[in-house]
Amino acid sequence: MIKTYLISLAVSQSIFFLLLPLWLSLTAYLHPIVIAVVWFCVTALAALLLFLWKKQVMVVPQKLFHACLILYTVGLLILLFIRPDSGGNSYNLVPFYTISYYFSGQVSPIIAVYNLAANIGLFIPYGIFLKSRAASMRKTFAYSVFVIAAVEIAQFAANRGSLDMDDLILNVFGIFAGYAFFPIFSKAVYVKEN
Secondary structure (H helix, E strand, O other), X not given: OHHHHHHHHHHHHHHHHHOHHHHHHHOOOOOOOHHHHHHHHHHHHHHHXXXXXXXXXXXXXXXXXXXXXXXXXXXXXXXXXXXXXXXOOOEEOOOOHHHHHHOOOOOOHHHHHHHXXXXXXXXXXXXXHHHHOOOOHHHHHHHHHHHHHHHHHHHHHOOOOOEEHHHHXXXXXXXXXXXXXXXXXXXXXXXXXX
């Protein structure tokens, strides 16, 4: 088991540092904490995939699981509210307008993929968390829409980003992707109650 931890750490850190120029380019218009969020995601994903591949289970104390989720949330809130380029005080209330713009060819494919993937991928941990708490799909949907809409409105009101219906759609989709991914997650990670 220790060997699997060490291998996952070596692989994840190698990937992270090999792609460091890419991660650093992301800080051009985001808060530098994006590097820490990306590091956490790469490290966690590498460990999860290796444990799945080796058919081993990583035991994580519930307090550590919650502490990681809290730190992750703080990182995301910093990314959303404290960044050099806030995106102005714009809004889009038309579903799929921004998404279709990303696919229109008017935006660099790298930026389009990054924005779409980030809006989905960064919310997957919340779906995993809600499913681990045995939240029903209805409650998960209600929590997701309420909290993400509140964050979108707060960004708009604080002039720290745009209010975008598509962000809401993609973020909720990310939460449900995490919710659906939970059975796979639980094959490699056991959150042990304290």
